[in-house]
Amino acid sequence: MNKKPASLLILFGATGDLANRKLYPSLYRLYRKGKIEQFAVIGVARRELTDEEYQLNIKKSILSEIDHVEDRDLNSFVSHFTYHSHDVSDAGSYAQLKQLAEQIDHTYQLGGNRLFYLAMAPEFFGTITQFLKSEGLTDTTGYKRVVIEKPFGHDYESAEKLNTMIRTAFEEEEIYRIDHYLGKEMVQNIEVIRFSNALFEPLWNNRYISNIQITSSETLGVEERGRYYDKSGALRDMVQNHMLQMVALLAMEPPIRLTTEEIRSEKVRVLRALRKYTEAEIKENFVRGQYDHDKEYLLSAYREEPMVQQDSNTETYVAGKIMIDNFRWAGVPFYIRTGKRMATKSTKIVVQFKDIPMNLYYQPKETLNPNLLVIHIQPDEGITLHLNVKKSGQKEETKPIHLHFSNQSVNGINTPEAYERLIFDSMRGDATNFTHWEEVALSWKFVDRISQVWENTREQDFPNYISGSMGPEKADELLEKDHHIWWPIEQFEIN
Secondary structure (H helix, E strand, O other): OOOOOOEEEEEEOOOOHHHHHHHHHHHHHHHHOOOOOOEEEEEEEOOOOOHHHHHHHHHHHHHHHOOOOOHHHHHHHHOOEEEEEOOOOOHHHHHHHHHHHHHHHHHHOOOOOEEEEEOOOHHHHHHHHHHHHHOOOOOOOOOEEEEEOOOOOOOHHHHHHHHHHHHOOOOHHHEEEOOHHHHOHHHHHHHHHHHOOOOOHHHOOOOOEEEEEEEEEOOOOOOOOHHHHHHHHHHHHHHHHHHHHHHHHHHOOOOOOOOHHHHHHHHHHHHHOEOOOOHHHHHHHEEEEOEEOOOOOOOOOHHHOOOOOOOOOOOOEEEEEEEEOOOOOOOOEEEEEEEOOEOOOEEEEEEEEOOOOOOOOOEOOEOOOOOEEEEEEEOOOEEEEEEEEEOOOOOOOEEEEEEEEEHHHHHHHHOOOHHHHHHHHHHHOOOOOOEOHHHHHHHHHHHHHHHHHHHOOOOOOOOOEEOOEOOOHHHHHHHHOOOOOOOOHHHOOOO
Protein backbone atom coordinates (compact mmCIF):
# COMPACT_ATOMS: atom_id res chain seq x y z
CA MET A 1 0.00 0.00 0.00
CA ASN A 2 1.52 3.30 -1.13
CA LYS A 3 2.09 5.58 1.83
CA LYS A 4 2.06 8.71 -0.37
CA PRO A 5 -0.47 7.88 -3.04
CA ALA A 6 -0.82 9.81 -6.30
CA SER A 7 -4.48 10.64 -6.76
CA LEU A 8 -6.94 12.82 -8.64
CA LEU A 9 -9.82 13.61 -6.29
CA ILE A 10 -13.04 14.60 -8.11
CA LEU A 11 -15.22 16.17 -5.45
CA PHE A 12 -18.96 16.45 -6.16
CA GLY A 13 -20.58 19.01 -3.83
CA ALA A 14 -17.45 21.18 -3.77
CA THR A 15 -19.26 24.30 -2.52
CA GLY A 16 -21.27 22.52 0.18
CA ASP A 17 -21.09 22.61 3.96
CA LEU A 18 -19.31 19.24 4.36
CA ALA A 19 -16.58 20.19 1.89
CA ASN A 20 -15.96 23.53 3.60
CA ARG A 21 -16.12 22.35 7.23
CA LYS A 22 -14.41 18.96 6.96
CA LEU A 23 -12.91 17.98 3.62
CA TYR A 24 -10.75 21.00 2.71
CA PRO A 25 -9.27 21.36 6.23
CA SER A 26 -8.59 17.58 6.34
CA LEU A 27 -6.87 17.64 2.93
CA TYR A 28 -4.80 20.61 4.06
CA ARG A 29 -3.67 18.81 7.23
CA LEU A 30 -2.62 15.82 5.12
CA TYR A 31 -0.70 18.14 2.82
CA ARG A 32 0.98 20.00 5.69
CA LYS A 33 2.08 16.71 7.27
CA GLY A 34 3.60 15.61 3.96
CA LYS A 35 1.23 12.63 3.58
CA ILE A 36 -0.05 13.78 0.18
CA GLU A 37 2.22 15.45 -2.36
CA GLN A 38 1.33 14.18 -5.83
CA PHE A 39 -2.36 15.03 -6.00
CA ALA A 40 -4.95 17.28 -7.61
CA VAL A 41 -8.59 18.10 -6.89
CA ILE A 42 -11.39 18.98 -9.30
CA GLY A 43 -14.19 20.67 -7.37
CA VAL A 44 -17.56 19.94 -8.99
CA ALA A 45 -20.74 21.89 -8.23
CA ARG A 46 -23.61 23.61 -10.00
CA ARG A 47 -22.52 27.15 -9.13
CA GLU A 48 -20.55 29.19 -11.71
CA LEU A 49 -17.08 29.95 -10.28
CA THR A 50 -13.64 30.68 -11.65
CA ASP A 51 -10.66 28.66 -10.40
CA GLU A 52 -9.50 31.77 -8.51
CA GLU A 53 -12.86 32.22 -6.76
CA TYR A 54 -12.94 28.52 -5.87
CA GLN A 55 -9.43 28.62 -4.45
CA LEU A 56 -10.31 31.72 -2.41
CA ASN A 57 -13.28 29.85 -0.91
CA ILE A 58 -10.98 26.97 0.06
CA LYS A 59 -8.56 29.39 1.74
CA LYS A 60 -11.43 30.88 3.77
CA SER A 61 -12.60 27.42 4.79
CA ILE A 62 -9.14 26.40 6.01
CA LEU A 63 -8.47 29.68 7.85
CA SER A 64 -11.81 29.39 9.69
CA GLU A 65 -11.10 25.81 10.86
CA ILE A 66 -7.32 25.69 11.43
CA ASP A 67 -5.00 27.90 13.50
CA HIS A 68 -1.45 28.86 12.49
CA VAL A 69 -1.73 28.57 8.72
CA GLU A 70 1.28 29.76 6.71
CA ASP A 71 0.51 31.75 3.56
CA ARG A 72 3.17 30.00 1.48
CA ASP A 73 1.84 26.53 2.40
CA LEU A 74 -1.74 27.57 1.79
CA ASN A 75 -1.03 29.11 -1.63
CA SER A 76 0.91 26.03 -2.69
CA PHE A 77 -1.92 23.79 -1.47
CA VAL A 78 -4.79 25.57 -3.25
CA SER A 79 -2.82 25.62 -6.52
CA HIS A 80 -3.73 21.90 -6.78
CA PHE A 81 -7.45 22.76 -7.03
CA THR A 82 -9.47 23.32 -10.23
CA TYR A 83 -13.17 24.07 -10.51
CA HIS A 84 -15.78 22.58 -12.87
CA SER A 85 -19.33 23.91 -13.05
CA HIS A 86 -21.50 20.84 -13.52
CA ASP A 87 -25.03 19.60 -14.13
CA VAL A 88 -25.29 16.11 -12.62
CA SER A 89 -28.06 15.08 -15.01
CA ASP A 90 -26.37 16.27 -18.24
CA ALA A 91 -24.15 13.82 -20.16
CA GLY A 92 -22.33 16.71 -21.90
CA SER A 93 -21.20 18.05 -18.53
CA TYR A 94 -19.53 14.69 -17.77
CA ALA A 95 -17.79 14.73 -21.17
CA GLN A 96 -16.26 18.11 -20.25
CA LEU A 97 -15.29 16.75 -16.83
CA LYS A 98 -13.59 13.76 -18.46
CA GLN A 99 -11.53 16.03 -20.71
CA LEU A 100 -10.50 18.18 -17.73
CA ALA A 101 -9.62 15.07 -15.66
CA GLU A 102 -7.38 13.70 -18.42
CA GLN A 103 -5.64 17.06 -18.76
CA ILE A 104 -4.97 17.37 -15.01
CA ASP A 105 -3.97 13.72 -14.75
CA HIS A 106 -1.29 14.36 -17.42
CA THR A 107 -0.11 17.64 -15.82
CA TYR A 108 0.35 16.15 -12.34
CA GLN A 109 1.35 12.64 -13.57
CA LEU A 110 -1.25 10.91 -11.40
CA GLY A 111 -1.18 7.58 -13.24
CA GLY A 112 -4.90 7.54 -13.94
CA ASN A 113 -5.79 7.13 -10.23
CA ARG A 114 -9.25 8.59 -9.61
CA LEU A 115 -11.15 9.02 -6.39
CA PHE A 116 -14.75 10.23 -6.81
CA TYR A 117 -16.10 11.78 -3.61
CA LEU A 118 -19.90 12.29 -3.51
CA ALA A 119 -20.43 14.97 -0.82
CA MET A 120 -23.99 15.85 -1.81
CA ALA A 121 -27.61 14.80 -1.49
CA PRO A 122 -28.00 10.99 -1.66
CA GLU A 123 -30.72 11.13 -4.34
CA PHE A 124 -27.97 12.00 -6.84
CA PHE A 125 -25.62 9.09 -5.97
CA GLY A 126 -27.08 6.63 -8.46
CA THR A 127 -27.35 9.20 -11.28
CA ILE A 128 -23.75 10.37 -10.85
CA THR A 129 -22.19 6.90 -10.72
CA GLN A 130 -24.12 5.75 -13.79
CA PHE A 131 -23.01 8.82 -15.79
CA LEU A 132 -19.41 8.31 -14.62
CA LYS A 133 -19.62 4.85 -16.17
CA SER A 134 -21.49 5.75 -19.38
CA GLU A 135 -19.35 8.82 -20.17
CA GLY A 136 -16.07 6.98 -19.65
CA LEU A 137 -14.75 8.65 -16.48
CA THR A 138 -14.27 5.23 -14.87
CA ASP A 139 -12.24 4.00 -17.87
CA THR A 140 -8.84 4.72 -16.47
CA THR A 141 -5.41 3.11 -16.32
CA GLY A 142 -5.08 3.51 -12.55
CA TYR A 143 -7.46 2.75 -9.70
CA LYS A 144 -11.01 4.06 -9.51
CA ARG A 145 -12.88 4.42 -6.21
CA VAL A 146 -16.00 6.16 -5.06
CA VAL A 147 -16.53 7.58 -1.56
CA ILE A 148 -20.17 7.89 -0.51
CA GLU A 149 -21.51 9.81 2.45
CA LYS A 150 -24.43 8.67 4.58
CA PRO A 151 -27.32 8.22 4.46
CA PHE A 152 -26.93 5.16 2.25
CA GLY A 153 -30.61 4.70 1.53
CA HIS A 154 -33.67 5.38 3.72
CA ASP A 155 -34.39 1.72 4.47
CA TYR A 156 -33.18 -1.67 3.26
CA GLU A 157 -35.18 -1.56 0.03
CA SER A 158 -33.88 1.88 -1.03
CA ALA A 159 -30.32 0.99 0.06
CA GLU A 160 -30.40 -2.18 -2.05
CA LYS A 161 -31.69 -0.25 -5.08
CA LEU A 162 -28.96 2.39 -4.64
CA ASN A 163 -26.29 -0.28 -4.23
CA THR A 164 -27.39 -2.02 -7.44
CA MET A 165 -27.09 1.29 -9.34
CA ILE A 166 -23.62 2.01 -7.98
CA ARG A 167 -22.47 -1.55 -8.67
CA THR A 168 -23.04 -0.98 -12.40
CA ALA A 169 -20.06 1.39 -12.32
CA PHE A 170 -17.93 0.18 -9.39
CA GLU A 171 -17.05 -3.17 -7.83
CA GLU A 172 -17.78 -3.66 -4.12
CA GLU A 173 -14.08 -3.28 -3.20
CA GLU A 174 -14.09 0.11 -5.03
CA ILE A 175 -17.02 1.50 -2.99
CA TYR A 176 -16.05 3.34 0.21
CA ARG A 177 -19.16 4.03 2.32
CA ILE A 178 -17.99 6.54 4.86
CA ASP A 179 -19.01 6.52 8.53
CA HIS A 180 -16.96 9.24 10.20
CA TYR A 181 -17.33 7.53 13.60
CA LEU A 182 -15.05 4.76 12.28
CA GLY A 183 -12.35 7.37 11.73
CA LYS A 184 -12.36 8.52 15.35
CA GLU A 185 -9.23 7.66 17.27
CA MET A 186 -10.88 5.92 20.21
CA VAL A 187 -13.35 3.97 18.06
CA GLN A 188 -10.35 2.52 16.25
CA ASN A 189 -8.81 1.92 19.67
CA ILE A 190 -11.63 -0.46 20.67
CA GLU A 191 -9.91 -3.30 18.80
CA VAL A 192 -6.54 -2.50 20.36
CA ILE A 193 -7.92 -2.28 23.91
CA ARG A 194 -9.63 -5.64 23.44
CA PHE A 195 -7.11 -7.68 21.49
CA SER A 196 -3.76 -6.45 22.78
CA ASN A 197 -4.41 -6.59 26.54
CA ALA A 198 -4.37 -9.80 28.55
CA LEU A 199 -6.21 -7.84 31.23
CA PHE A 200 -9.35 -7.57 29.06
CA GLU A 201 -9.52 -10.19 26.32
CA PRO A 202 -10.06 -13.23 28.63
CA LEU A 203 -12.80 -11.29 30.44
CA TRP A 204 -14.56 -10.01 27.31
CA ASN A 205 -17.58 -12.31 27.47
CA ASN A 206 -20.80 -13.11 29.31
CA ARG A 207 -19.00 -14.77 32.21
CA TYR A 208 -17.46 -11.51 33.36
CA ILE A 209 -19.38 -8.63 31.74
CA SER A 210 -22.74 -7.58 33.14
CA ASN A 211 -23.76 -5.08 30.45
CA ILE A 212 -22.34 -2.59 27.97
CA GLN A 213 -23.72 0.93 27.53
CA ILE A 214 -23.12 3.15 24.50
CA THR A 215 -24.20 6.77 24.70
CA SER A 216 -23.94 9.37 21.95
CA SER A 217 -25.58 12.60 23.06
CA GLU A 218 -25.76 16.07 21.53
CA THR A 219 -26.66 19.38 23.11
CA LEU A 220 -27.83 20.97 19.85
CA GLY A 221 -31.25 20.52 18.30
CA VAL A 222 -31.89 19.86 14.61
CA GLU A 223 -30.85 23.45 13.73
CA GLU A 224 -31.17 23.92 9.94
CA ARG A 225 -31.67 20.19 9.19
CA GLY A 226 -35.38 20.11 10.01
CA ARG A 227 -36.54 19.06 6.54
CA TYR A 228 -34.09 16.13 6.36
CA TYR A 229 -34.35 15.15 10.01
CA ASP A 230 -38.15 15.00 10.08
CA LYS A 231 -38.03 12.25 7.45
CA SER A 232 -35.10 10.48 9.08
CA GLY A 233 -35.14 10.69 12.88
CA ALA A 234 -32.53 9.49 15.36
CA LEU A 235 -33.06 5.81 14.53
CA ARG A 236 -32.02 6.16 10.89
CA ASP A 237 -29.63 9.07 11.45
CA MET A 238 -27.59 7.51 14.28
CA VAL A 239 -28.54 3.94 15.21
CA GLN A 240 -28.41 2.35 11.74
CA ASN A 241 -24.80 3.40 11.23
CA HIS A 242 -22.77 4.85 14.12
CA MET A 243 -24.35 2.97 17.04
CA LEU A 244 -24.54 -0.45 15.39
CA GLN A 245 -20.97 -0.09 14.11
CA MET A 246 -19.77 0.46 17.69
CA VAL A 247 -21.79 -2.54 18.87
CA ALA A 248 -20.15 -4.66 16.16
CA LEU A 249 -16.63 -3.56 17.12
CA LEU A 250 -17.27 -4.23 20.81
CA ALA A 251 -18.84 -7.64 20.24
CA MET A 252 -16.85 -9.10 17.32
CA GLU A 253 -14.68 -12.19 17.71
CA PRO A 254 -10.91 -11.77 17.36
CA PRO A 255 -10.16 -11.80 13.61
CA ILE A 256 -7.65 -14.30 12.22
CA ARG A 257 -5.61 -11.39 10.89
CA LEU A 258 -5.94 -7.60 11.06
CA THR A 259 -6.98 -7.32 7.41
CA THR A 260 -9.96 -5.49 5.95
CA GLU A 261 -11.66 -8.73 4.91
CA GLU A 262 -11.22 -10.50 8.25
CA ILE A 263 -12.35 -7.54 10.39
CA ARG A 264 -15.38 -6.95 8.18
CA SER A 265 -16.23 -10.65 8.30
CA GLU A 266 -16.31 -10.64 12.11
CA LYS A 267 -18.44 -7.49 12.23
CA VAL A 268 -20.92 -9.08 9.84
CA ARG A 269 -21.17 -12.15 12.09
CA VAL A 270 -22.17 -9.90 15.00
CA LEU A 271 -24.82 -8.09 12.95
CA ARG A 272 -26.24 -11.44 11.85
CA ALA A 273 -26.50 -12.49 15.51
CA LEU A 274 -28.56 -9.46 16.60
CA ARG A 275 -31.80 -10.69 18.14
CA LYS A 276 -34.78 -10.09 15.86
CA TYR A 277 -37.52 -8.73 18.07
CA THR A 278 -41.26 -9.16 17.51
CA GLU A 279 -43.48 -6.07 17.49
CA ALA A 280 -44.32 -6.57 21.17
CA GLU A 281 -40.62 -7.03 22.04
CA ILE A 282 -39.69 -3.86 20.15
CA LYS A 283 -42.18 -1.87 22.24
CA GLU A 284 -40.68 -3.44 25.35
CA ASN A 285 -37.00 -3.02 24.49
CA PHE A 286 -36.86 0.27 22.57
CA VAL A 287 -37.81 3.76 23.71
CA ARG A 288 -38.21 6.85 21.55
CA GLY A 289 -38.31 10.45 22.61
CA GLN A 290 -38.79 13.95 21.26
CA TYR A 291 -37.39 17.07 22.89
CA ASP A 292 -39.48 19.77 24.46
CA HIS A 293 -38.57 23.27 25.62
CA ASP A 294 -35.94 23.69 28.29
CA LYS A 295 -37.05 24.71 31.79
CA GLU A 296 -36.60 28.43 31.04
CA TYR A 297 -38.35 28.20 27.66
CA LEU A 298 -35.27 29.64 25.95
CA LEU A 299 -34.98 26.73 23.51
CA SER A 300 -37.64 25.63 21.05
CA ALA A 301 -39.36 22.27 21.20
CA TYR A 302 -38.69 20.00 18.22
CA ARG A 303 -42.13 20.59 16.74
CA GLU A 304 -41.42 24.35 16.70
CA GLU A 305 -38.19 24.02 14.71
CA PRO A 306 -38.07 25.34 11.10
CA MET A 307 -39.38 22.89 8.44
CA VAL A 308 -40.66 20.42 11.08
CA GLN A 309 -44.29 19.25 11.08
CA GLN A 310 -46.32 20.69 13.99
CA ASP A 311 -47.63 17.24 14.88
CA SER A 312 -44.40 15.37 14.01
CA ASN A 313 -44.10 11.76 15.16
CA THR A 314 -40.33 11.77 14.48
CA GLU A 315 -38.03 10.71 17.29
CA THR A 316 -35.06 12.87 18.34
CA TYR A 317 -34.00 10.29 20.94
CA VAL A 318 -33.63 6.51 20.90
CA ALA A 319 -32.74 4.13 23.71
CA GLY A 320 -32.68 0.41 23.22
CA LYS A 321 -31.63 -2.95 24.55
CA ILE A 322 -29.79 -5.02 21.98
CA MET A 323 -29.16 -8.73 22.53
CA ILE A 324 -26.58 -10.73 20.61
CA ASP A 325 -27.50 -14.37 20.34
CA ASN A 326 -24.13 -16.07 20.18
CA PHE A 327 -21.97 -18.08 22.56
CA ARG A 328 -19.85 -15.15 23.75
CA TRP A 329 -22.63 -12.67 24.47
CA ALA A 330 -25.72 -14.71 25.36
CA GLY A 331 -27.55 -12.90 28.16
CA VAL A 332 -25.50 -9.67 28.07
CA PRO A 333 -27.55 -6.57 27.17
CA PHE A 334 -25.98 -3.88 24.99
CA TYR A 335 -27.82 -0.68 25.91
CA ILE A 336 -27.67 2.16 23.41
CA ARG A 337 -28.98 5.72 23.63
CA THR A 338 -28.61 8.70 21.38
CA GLY A 339 -30.42 11.99 21.24
CA LYS A 340 -30.46 15.68 20.58
CA ARG A 341 -30.80 18.53 23.09
CA MET A 342 -29.37 16.46 25.89
CA ALA A 343 -27.42 17.55 28.95
CA THR A 344 -23.98 17.06 27.44
CA LYS A 345 -22.25 16.53 24.11
CA SER A 346 -20.52 13.22 24.54
CA THR A 347 -19.91 9.78 23.08
CA LYS A 348 -18.86 7.20 25.65
CA ILE A 349 -18.86 3.44 26.05
CA VAL A 350 -19.22 1.98 29.56
CA VAL A 351 -18.36 -1.70 30.06
CA GLN A 352 -19.69 -2.87 33.42
CA PHE A 353 -18.08 -6.01 34.83
CA LYS A 354 -19.96 -8.46 37.00
CA ASP A 355 -19.71 -8.42 40.77
CA ILE A 356 -17.29 -10.86 42.35
CA PRO A 357 -18.94 -14.08 43.60
CA MET A 358 -18.27 -13.38 47.27
CA ASN A 359 -17.74 -9.88 48.64
CA LEU A 360 -15.29 -10.15 51.53
CA TYR A 361 -15.61 -6.42 52.11
CA TYR A 362 -19.39 -6.33 52.50
CA GLN A 363 -20.67 -3.43 54.60
CA PRO A 364 -24.41 -3.26 55.45
CA LYS A 365 -24.57 0.46 54.74
CA GLU A 366 -22.30 0.50 51.72
CA THR A 367 -22.29 -1.09 48.31
CA LEU A 368 -19.15 -2.16 46.52
CA ASN A 369 -18.83 -0.22 43.30
CA PRO A 370 -18.66 -2.39 40.17
CA ASN A 371 -15.55 -2.28 38.00
CA LEU A 372 -16.12 -0.14 34.93
CA LEU A 373 -14.11 0.41 31.77
CA VAL A 374 -15.07 3.73 30.20
CA ILE A 375 -13.96 4.45 26.62
CA HIS A 376 -14.18 8.20 25.95
CA ILE A 377 -14.69 8.81 22.23
CA GLN A 378 -15.67 12.50 22.12
CA PRO A 379 -15.14 15.29 23.02
CA ASP A 380 -12.40 13.85 25.24
CA GLU A 381 -10.41 10.87 24.01
CA GLY A 382 -9.11 8.25 26.39
CA ILE A 383 -9.99 5.44 28.78
CA THR A 384 -10.86 5.27 32.47
CA LEU A 385 -10.76 2.17 34.65
CA HIS A 386 -12.91 2.26 37.81
CA LEU A 387 -11.46 0.06 40.58
CA ASN A 388 -11.87 -0.45 44.34
CA VAL A 389 -9.02 0.07 46.84
CA LYS A 390 -8.68 0.14 50.60
CA LYS A 391 -9.47 3.34 52.46
CA SER A 392 -6.70 4.75 54.59
CA GLY A 393 -6.99 3.74 58.22
CA GLN A 394 -7.51 0.66 60.39
CA LYS A 395 -10.88 -0.53 59.09
CA GLU A 396 -11.18 -2.91 56.13
CA GLU A 397 -13.23 -0.49 54.03
CA THR A 398 -13.05 0.22 50.33
CA LYS A 399 -13.26 3.31 48.15
CA PRO A 400 -13.50 3.68 44.37
CA ILE A 401 -10.57 5.07 42.39
CA HIS A 402 -10.23 6.00 38.72
CA LEU A 403 -7.24 5.23 36.52
CA HIS A 404 -7.20 7.64 33.57
CA PHE A 405 -5.47 7.76 30.22
CA SER A 406 -6.07 10.88 28.16
CA ASN A 407 -5.17 10.74 24.49
CA GLN A 408 -5.10 14.53 24.30
CA SER A 409 -2.54 14.94 27.03
CA VAL A 410 -0.12 12.65 25.19
CA ASN A 411 -0.56 13.37 21.51
CA GLY A 412 -3.74 15.34 21.13
CA ILE A 413 -2.16 17.99 18.96
CA ASN A 414 -1.20 15.37 16.40
CA THR A 415 -4.33 13.25 16.57
CA PRO A 416 -5.84 13.24 13.09
CA GLU A 417 -9.42 14.36 12.62
CA ALA A 418 -11.72 11.51 11.53
CA TYR A 419 -12.14 12.80 7.98
CA GLU A 420 -8.40 13.31 7.61
CA ARG A 421 -7.78 9.66 8.41
CA LEU A 422 -10.61 8.38 6.20
CA ILE A 423 -9.69 10.47 3.15
CA PHE A 424 -6.11 9.24 3.40
CA ASP A 425 -7.28 5.63 3.78
CA SER A 426 -9.44 5.93 0.66
CA MET A 427 -6.46 7.29 -1.30
CA ARG A 428 -4.28 4.40 -0.07
CA GLY A 429 -6.95 1.80 -0.78
CA ASP A 430 -7.46 0.76 2.85
CA ALA A 431 -11.19 0.02 3.28
CA THR A 432 -10.98 -1.32 6.86
CA ASN A 433 -12.77 1.67 8.39
CA PHE A 434 -15.48 1.88 5.75
CA THR A 435 -18.69 -0.15 5.76
CA HIS A 436 -19.21 -3.12 3.47
CA TRP A 437 -22.57 -3.61 1.73
CA GLU A 438 -23.32 -6.64 3.93
CA GLU A 439 -22.91 -4.50 7.07
CA VAL A 440 -25.20 -1.82 5.62
CA ALA A 441 -27.82 -4.40 4.58
CA LEU A 442 -27.92 -6.16 7.97
CA SER A 443 -28.06 -2.84 9.86
CA TRP A 444 -30.99 -1.66 7.76
CA LYS A 445 -32.87 -4.94 8.22
CA PHE A 446 -32.48 -4.60 12.00
CA VAL A 447 -33.55 -0.95 12.07
CA ASP A 448 -36.42 -1.40 9.59
CA ARG A 449 -38.26 -3.69 12.02
CA ILE A 450 -38.21 -0.92 14.64
CA SER A 451 -39.07 1.94 12.28
CA GLN A 452 -42.06 0.01 10.84
CA VAL A 453 -43.51 -0.43 14.34
CA TRP A 454 -42.93 3.22 15.21
CA GLU A 455 -44.36 4.56 11.96
CA ASN A 456 -47.52 2.54 12.47
CA THR A 457 -47.88 3.66 16.09
CA ARG A 458 -48.44 7.30 16.99
CA GLU A 459 -46.54 8.33 20.13
CA GLN A 460 -49.09 10.01 22.38
CA ASP A 461 -46.72 11.61 24.91
CA PHE A 462 -44.46 13.57 22.48
CA PRO A 463 -42.65 15.76 23.44
CA ASN A 464 -41.51 13.62 26.36
CA TYR A 465 -38.15 14.99 27.53
CA ILE A 466 -36.95 18.45 28.50
CA SER A 467 -34.12 20.02 26.52
CA GLY A 468 -30.98 19.77 28.64
CA SER A 469 -31.96 16.44 30.25
CA MET A 470 -30.65 12.95 29.48
CA GLY A 471 -33.84 11.79 27.79
CA PRO A 472 -37.30 10.47 28.74
CA GLU A 473 -38.04 8.60 31.98
CA LYS A 474 -38.99 5.47 30.02
CA ALA A 475 -35.30 5.11 29.07
CA ASP A 476 -34.41 4.81 32.77
CA GLU A 477 -37.22 2.29 33.27
CA LEU A 478 -35.79 0.21 30.40
CA LEU A 479 -32.70 -0.52 32.50
CA GLU A 480 -34.49 -0.67 35.84
CA LYS A 481 -36.39 -3.74 34.61
CA ASP A 482 -32.99 -5.50 34.40
CA HIS A 483 -31.81 -3.99 37.74
CA HIS A 484 -29.33 -1.71 35.96
CA ILE A 485 -28.91 2.07 35.71
CA TRP A 486 -27.56 4.39 33.06
CA TRP A 487 -24.13 5.39 34.28
CA PRO A 488 -23.88 9.21 34.56
CA ILE A 489 -21.57 9.87 31.62
CA GLU A 490 -21.83 13.61 32.18
CA GLN A 491 -19.84 13.00 35.39
CA PHE A 492 -17.24 10.74 33.76
CA GLU A 493 -14.47 13.12 32.87
CA ILE A 494 -10.79 12.56 32.16
CA ASN A 495 -8.93 14.63 34.71
